[in-house]
Amino acid sequence: MISYKDLKNYIKSDFFLQADRVHLKSNKAPSISFVIICKDEERCISRCLDSIVDIASEVIVIDTGSLDGTLEIVCKYEGVNVFKYSWNDNFADARNFGITKVKSDWIFFIDADEWLLDDEYLIELLDYVGSYRLSNESTFSPKIKSDDASVTWSNGRLFKKSANIKYRGRVHEEPCLANGSMPYNVPIDISVRHDGYVSSIVRQKEKYKRNLILLEKSLIDEPDDLRWRFFLLRDKFIQCSISEVNLIKDGMMNLMDEIYNYDEDSFSIGYFRELYKYIMMIMYSQREFRDMKDLSSKYKDVLCETSDYFYYVSISEIEMFSDSYRSYISNKLDMAIAVRENVDTADNYSLSMDGYHIDEVIYLCLKQLDCNDLCEKYRVNIVNNYSNRMIVS
Structure with a gap:
């Protein structure tokens, strides 16, 4: 009991x-x-x-x-x-x-x-x-x-x-x-x-195909009904091809904006937040991190108290920072390779007249860029030839 x-x-x-x-x-x-x-x-x-x-x-x-x-x-x-x-x-x-x-x-x-x-x-x-x-x-x-x-x-x-x-x-x-x-x-x-x-199981029963047919009929019955418009976009997204994704994303963004501009009595927070999730999913898969942050900011007044808002803004900012960081490291790698090719082998005051100290910079860049195989080759070469190394162990 x-x-x-x-x-x-x-x-x-x-x-x-x-x-x-x-x-x-x-x-x-x-x-x-x-x-x-x-x-x-x-x-x-x-x-x-x-x-x-x-x-x-x-x-x-x-x-x-x-x-x-x-x-x-x-x-x-x-x-x-x-x-x-x-x-x-x-x-x-x-x-x-x-x-x-x-x-x-x-x-x-x-x-x-x-x-x-x-x-x-x-x-x-x-x-x-x-x-x-x-x-x-x-x-x-x-x-x-x-x-x-x-x-x-x-x-x-x-x-x-x-x-x-x-x-x-x-x-x-x-x-x-x-x-x-x-x-x-x-x-x-x-x-x-x-x-x-x-x-x-979906392939076996073709449920999504059936749903799309019925949703199209529902929209003919009730062309302005928000529910059928939402589900038609959602079900199309679930089984769409890559070439159709952006068209569906645009449709979702338009519907989300339409809902946002409804009067208070007609506003549907459920459909609004579901559209937000699907749009964020698409944008993330396409690495549109700036667009993710901009869309979240646009609807901040509605979404800012939700954990979803914090999640999407955070991952978009982290990914943008990561992309910026990787770009910086890639540029530094190019510079290090150029310096390595022109090391002054007659410079008695250099850390390494053979350029192994620059190899350490290259190694560190490769490590940050997850180029593991090439990074390991540099590590082994540095360990075997450069006793004054500071980074590589």
Whole structure:
């Protein structure tokens, strides 16, 4: 048994926790339905089901047209309800269909290529968060960990059936309240693993290609919608060729600037910061360190309190200094080579009439430039021939 004090630590939203509680404890444990939208998931459906069947009040599988062994696998599990759904290029419609089949107090959408990692206190946690007034206006976001080490903690997958939440969007769909507004996002410390976008699996299922088609359709439906414009740029970047990178970067910069100039009520900090990350990633890969710093400075008033801002400004400054330093060392190396070629072998007062002291300068330059093989040759020659050396050991 876990105390409410400990359960409170699983909720990562001070705003939610500061709201009123409508009751202290339910008379019975809340029930939970897991809903899976799937098609041709024989590779991973068993892993997903195995992770949830023991805790679920019911499992609902919405199959959108599997042709592999998915349904045969699912039917081996007791208590799993399968509904066939005619696919219409709209994930929101499929999710909303799944919601109509739920009989439990809570709904947890989990993808077939995901699996629940920790469920020990999930039911107690639902009972606890359900006692808050805002629970009927919120979605709860588990910590989704992908195999590429990325973590998403903003994807509202869990909510009360009584909240009357519905989804919108053909792809990258989002939950909405009955009045059309966005629910509060409440991160909870329940972990889910995801592997559906690992490159080999992506090639197999062509998920990104599918997403782009659906996003293009979404923009036709809602041409001014910020969400679809953001995701279209992001998904294009994920699978773009080198020749397309700059065009996508320009599109992201234009959208970022557009968001920045929105009025306060329309400003979307989430999309703004995500665009910032992708643009910085592109600029860093192209060694555009000055542009990184300039873009960060342009939006300093919005970003300066974030650790991301410090990170990107710091690495851009360090890389610029490093480039400047390497340029200085390269010039010094050229000078040292020129001096070495013209050493006065008759200068009795020189540190080395044979020029080995200048070889030490060349050695030091090569070392700073990471020319390890040539650097080692100079080191050996200096050690063998120059007893008055000061740098080389």
